[in-house]
Amino acid sequence: MARRPEILRKNKDRVLIAFFFFIILVFALIVRLAWIQIVDADELNEKAVNQQLSDIPVKAKRGEIYDSKGKQIATNIEGFEVWVRPQQIRDTYSGDKKMDIAAELAGLIDKKTAALEKVFNSDQPLVRVSGFVDKTTRDKIKKLEISGLEFTNTTQRYYPMGTMAANLIGSVDSEGHGRSGLEAQFDQALSGVSGRWLQDTDIMGNSLSYGNKQYVDARDGYNAVLTIDEILQHYAENAVKQGMKKTRAKKIQFIAMDPKTGDVLAMVTAPTFDPNNANQPADKSDKAKYDKLSLKEKSAYLSEMWRNPIVSDLYEPGSCFKLINTSACLEEGVTKPSEKFYDKGYLDVDGVRIYCSVRSGHGKENLMQALGNSCNPVQMELVQRLGKKKYYDYLNLFGITKKTNITLPGEQSAMIRNQDSITTVDLATMSFGQGIALTPIQMITAASSIGNEGMLMKPRLVKKLTDSSGRTVKTYKTQAVRQVISKKTAREMCKIMQYVVDEGGGGNAKIEGYAIGGKTGTSYKVKNGKYTKQTYASFLGMAPMNDPKIIVLCVTDTPKNTMYGGVASAPIVKNFMEKALPYLNVEKKAAASSEQTVTVPKVTGKSSADAKSIITANGLKCKVLPEKYAKRKFKVVDQYPAAGSKAAKKDTVYIYAE
Numbered sequence: 001m002a003r004r005p006e007i008l009r010k011n012k013d014r015v016l017i018a019f020f021f022f023i024i025l026v027f028a029l030i031v032r033l034a035w036i037q038i039v040d041a042d043e044l045n046e047k048a049v050n051q052q053l054s055d056i057p058v059k060a061k062r063g064e065i066y067d068s069k070g071k072q073i074a075t076n077i078e079g080f081e082v083w084v085r086p087q088q089i090r091d092t093y094s095g096d097k098k099m100d101i102a103a104e105l106a107g108l109i110d111k112k113t114a115a116l117e118k119v120f121n122s123d124q125p126l127v128r129v130s131g132f133v134d135k136t137t138r139d140k141i142k143k144l145e146i147s148g149l150e151f152t153n154t155t156q157r158y159y160p161m162g163t164m165a166a167n168l169i170g171s172v173d174s175e176g177h178g179r180s181g182l183e184a185q186f187d188q189a190l191s192g193v194s195g196r197w198l199q200d201t202d203i204m205g206n207s208l209s210y211g212n213k214q215y216v217d218a219r220d221g222y223n224a225v226l227t228i229d230e231i232l233q234h235y236a237e238n239a240v241k242q243g244m245k246k247t248r249a250k251k252i253q254f255i256a257m258d259p260k261t262g263d264v265l266a267m268v269t270a271p272t273f274d275p276n277n278a279n280q281p282a283d284k285s286d287k288a289k290y291d292k293l294s295l296k297e298k299s300a301y302l303s304e305m306w307r308n309p310i311v312s313d314l315y316e317p318g319s320c321f322k323l324i325n326t327s328a329c330l331e332e333g334v335t336k337p338s339e340k341f342y343d344k345g346y347l348d349v350d351g352v353r354i355y356c357s358v359r360s361g362h363g364k365e366n367l368m369q370a371l372g373n374s375c376n377p378v379q380m381e382l383v384q385r386l387g388k389k390k391y392y393d394y395l396n397l398f399g400i401t402k403k404t405n406i407t408l409p410g411e412q413s414a415m416i417r418n419q420d421s422i423t424t425v426d427l428a429t430m431s432f433g434q435g436i437a438l439t440p441i442q443m444i445t446a447a448s449s450i451g452n453e454g455m456l457m458k459p460r461l462v463k464k465l466t467d468s469s470g471r472t473v474k475t476y477k478t479q480a481v482r483q484v485i486s487k488k489t490a491r492e493m494c495k496i497m498q499y500v501v502d503e504g505g506g507g508n509a510k511i512e513g514y515a516i517g518g519k520t521g522t523s524y525k526v527k528n529g530k531y532t533k534q535t536y537a538s539f540l541g542m543a544p545m546n547d548p549k550i551i552v553l554c555v556t557d558t559p560k561n562t563m564y565g566g567v568a569s570a571p572i573v574k575n576f577m578e579k580a581l582p583y584l585n586v587e588k589k590a591a592a593s594s595e596q597t598v599t600v601p602k603v604t605g606k607s608s609a610d611a612k613s614i615i616t617a618n619g620l621k622c623k624v625l626p627e628k629y630a631k632r633k634f635k636v637v638d639q640y641p642a643a644g645s646k647a648a649k650k651d652t653v654y655i656y657a658e
Contacts (some may be wrong), residue, residue, distance in 0.1 A: 059119075059154045060192030061468070062176060063171060063221035067230040068263075068463065072171055074183070074275075076155035078490055080138045082109060082240040083129035084336075086096075086122045088148035099453055101146055107143055109133060131174060132156045157183075159275045167308040167460075168267045168408070171275035179278070180306040182224065182461065184409050188405050189474075213504070222465040222473055227263035228306035230567055232256060235579045236266035240554075243272050243572035247559035253310050253440050253571070256552045256580070260582055262457030262477045264406075264548065273305050281305065312410040314437040315555060318523030318565070319374045320540045321433030325383060327373060327493050328394035331485045337367050339490055342476040349428045356379060357522075371496050372504020374520060376432045383431035384424070389646055391427065392419045395400035397484045399456055405623055406459045414438035419468040446484075446551040447540055450493045451548030454485040466658050487658060498545040506539065508570035512628035514581055516546040518573070520566040525558070534558045539569035543577060546654050547625075549584050552576060589648060600653060602643030603636050611636045611655050619649040629657035 006044030049296040049348040059081070065074035093101055104636040109130040119127050131154070133141070138151055157172045170181020172541035178187030240252050254268040274282045277300065281287045285382040290301060307313075329335045345361030346353050356362070356376045362369075370378040383391055395401050395416065403411050415437040417426055429435040441459060449456040465474040485493075506518040518541035524531040538555040542548050562568050582588070598618050608624065615622040624630045638656040641647055 022344050028332055034408065036498070043181055049251050059152075059176070060194050061155055061220040062157060062172075062192065063190040063223040064464075065190075065226065066269060067226055067228050067233070069229065069231075070225075071230040073161055073165065073226070073228070073230070075158060077134075078160045079132045079134050079154055079156055079654045080151045082129055082133060082138075082141065083120055083150040083152065084129050085148040085150070086114075086124060086127060088118050089120045089146075092590050101144070102145055103144065103298045105129070105149075115182060126150075131531045144196055148277055153546050157275075158465060161230070162276065163272050163274050164230075164237055165228060165267060166275050167269040167270045167306070167310075169227070169275065169308070171273075173277035180307060182226075183185045183409065185407055186224055186462070186465075189389070190221040190224065193219040194635040205530075220345050220468045222467055224465055225463045227265065228267070229265050230383055230392070231583055232580055233266045233268070235576050236268045237492040239572050240268045240270045243554070243556065243569075246571070247556055247561060247568045249556045249559045251309065251551060251557040252572070253555040253557070254311055254552070254576075255440060255577070256550055257444055257448055257459065258324050259451030259457070259548050259551045262445070262448065262459045262476070264459055264461050267308075267310060269309055278302075278306070307410060310407060311404075311406060311408045312412055312439070313555075314412055314415055314439060315536045316434055316523035317443050318433040318521035318536065318538065319376075320443060320447070320519050320521030320538055320553075320565070321436070322371060322374070322379050322431070322530075322539070322585075323450065323493065323519050324394065324398055324400070325386075325391075326367070326390065326487060326496070327398075327450060327485050329382040329386050330492055331394075331489045332386060332390060335367055335382055337496065337535050338369050341365055341367070341370055341375075341378050341381070343370070343375050343377050344371075345377070349380060350386075350424045352425050354425070354428055364442070368499045369504075372500045372506075379431040380428040383427055385623040386603075388419060388422065388427055391430075394484075397456075397482065398449065399481065400436075400442060400446060402437055404441050404445050404459050407461050411441070412439055414442055417557075433521060437526075440555055442555055444540065444551060445540070447542075447553070448551050449484045450497070451542050452490070452553050453487040454483055454490040456481040456484045456656045476579055487656070488638060489637070491640065491656065493547070494542075494545045495640070495642055497542060501541075502623075505566045506541075506570055508566055509539060509541050509574045509577070511543075511574060511578055514543055514577070514586065516574075516577065517548075518543045518570070520564065520570065522564050535563040535606070537563060537565040537568035539565045539573050541570070541573040543581055544586050549586060550577075550580060589651065596649050597646045598649055600639075600641050600645050600647050602639075602652075603655060604639050604643065606636050608632070608634045608655065608657070611639075615653045615655075621650060621652040623652050623654050625656050626658065632657070 020658040062076055064072060064076070067073055095148045098120060099117065102120060103113045106116050111129065116129065119129055141149065159169065168181055170183035172180050172183050173179045178184035178190065182570065183190065208451060236254050236256060240254050245253055252270045255264065256266040257264055271286065272284055274445045283291050290298065293301060317339060342364055343356060343362040345359045352378065357374065362373045362375050363390050365373060365375065400414050403413055426435055445459050458481055460476060460478055462476050464476060465473050466472050494517060498515055498521060501509050501516045501518050505520045509516055509518050518539060521538040521540070523536050525534040525536060536555055537558060537559050538553065540553045554572045556568040559568040596621065601614050601618055603614055612622045634657040636655045637658060640654040
């Protein structure tokens with residue numbers, strides 16, 4: 001009996017200890033419950049939603065890109081995305097079977113087996129394993145009967161013209177976002193807005209018949225209608241392709257514009273790439289070299305391949321720039337087309353002797369002949385008369401000092417010395433296109449003003465954006481920038497440009513029956529701050545010179561068999577113009593025998609009535625420009641062709657009222 005109190009005390013202690021541990025356990029459970037409901041609430045709620053809700057994005061259809069006539073340049077092909085539910089894969093398959101499934105699926109979607117095994121072990125509820133498969137591949141995957149796979153409709157970008165205008169149009173990345181060119185510039189408009197497919201599911205990802213379902217439709221991207229003409233682009237591509245073979249050049253840049261609107265009609269860069277497979281060069285020999293590069297080198301190579309040098313690369317334009325210099329000097333009245341010069345082959349400028357390309361000199365020549373001979377000393381003399389301030393004023397007027405703001409990514413600004421720091425020698429060399437660097441788009445835009453009666457236009461690539469039903473949602477109008485030179489000066493420059501082709505160094509661009517004008521250009525390339533023996537050989541052509549409808553600039557980078565623009569680039573422009581002018585409905589004049597030709601009479605300064613009578617009396621036709629003056633009386637301020645030139649009977653003489 002004596003031990004009973006001791007036993008009772010021990011039992012009481014055990015009860016107290018058990019109760020104490022019970023209290024601790026209950027407290028721990030309460031703390032854990034509070035932690036789950038408060039601290040981990042958001043995370044656990046998200047996991048629950050992910051397990052119970054299927055949320056698959058519905059990709060918007062990317063807008064298409066059309067040429068000016070409605071021909072598809074970039075479109076989409078229908079396909080499917082492949083999605084995996086890792087938890088369902090793990091619950092259904094294990095061990096070797098899961099590896100076998102990974103291997104079978106990898107072979108169909110062009111993935112590595114190890115990458116799919118990693119996806120199968122992911123803690124994500126839903127993972128996309130392929131961004132695009134076609135219907136045939138999807139059907140093959142379905143035949144595998146893999147539990148935990150889902151498909152959603154999608155599209156893939158497709159370029160039916162292949163490499164055509166690739167550097168202009170650009171390409172998209174693996175996610176369908178614009179990576180370069182117009183695809184990148186208009187990515188937001190083309191992309192549209194993605195939708196979503198939401199539905200309640202069980203833990204295996206199966207749709208619940210009593211669950212909620214919601215489908216938010218995607219909004220398709222807008223279509224872009226370009227100024228590019230697919231036919232003219234095709235002519236340009238072929239001309240450049242032949243030019244690459246003949247010149248064995250490093251690169252050729254080619255652009256055609258309508259000088260009256262600023263519309264870009266064709267734009268070519270060679271070599272180029274295929275945007276359908278933009279991650280490697282299109283040329284087999286280039287691909288072989290590319291495959292040997294490191295990852296870093298490949299990245300740099302691709303970036304260079306995708307860029308558009310017409311807007312992104314600077315070059316010294318050489319003698320093509322004499323058109324700008326001469327226009328400014330004519331406009332300011334420091335010279336005139338009939339002025340006589342004497343070229344001895346060089347000019348001394350502040351004690352520095354600067355030579356012409358023909359060191360023996362051209363001797364006696366007028367301004368028109370000086371342009372035809374591409375005479376440097378005449379240009380240097382003219383710019384000295386014009387002066388530094390006026391020269392820079394005209395650089396600004398012609399748009400050389402600023403970007404053109406064409407709707408393409410990566411446009412560069414010209415490299416021009418500061419006005420206050422240049423010397424007289426610097427000014428002299430700039431007059432013939434050395435010591436000043438600009439982009440090809442700046443050069444052709446500036447020169448286009450000559451073919452548009454002196455009015456500078458902003459270059460345009462996109463006419464409008466339309467929705468999926470074809471309704472116009474945004475229009476990009478042609479935009480006049482400013483009057484750069486007078487109509488009179490522009491007409492004088494057109495005559496000079498035609499002389500360059502008819503009688504001067506641009507003869508390789510001459511086409512029988514068409515009034516072609518132009519200017520050759522040759523400049524040495526700069527590397528590491530020094531001039532090399534490599535050249536940019538360029539030619540700028542325009543036609544027809546009485547009423548220009550197209551202007552073309554071809555820049556041949558490092559031709560192997562010549563250094564001159566008149567030899568390397570002028571034939572490329574001719575090749576293009578021979579097909580482009582008939583396509584643009586430019587009338588071809590038949591060649592006339594000496595018995596069928598007449599001398600164009602001088603009617604400048606006469607009344608319109610007298611001018612018409614004189615012209616028709618000589619067996620020629622007469623047309624008034626601008627046409628609004630056709631039925632008015634006025635004094636003729638200019639004429640085309642010039643007085644004294646030869647013309648076929650029944651040819652048209654244009655008389656100008658202003």
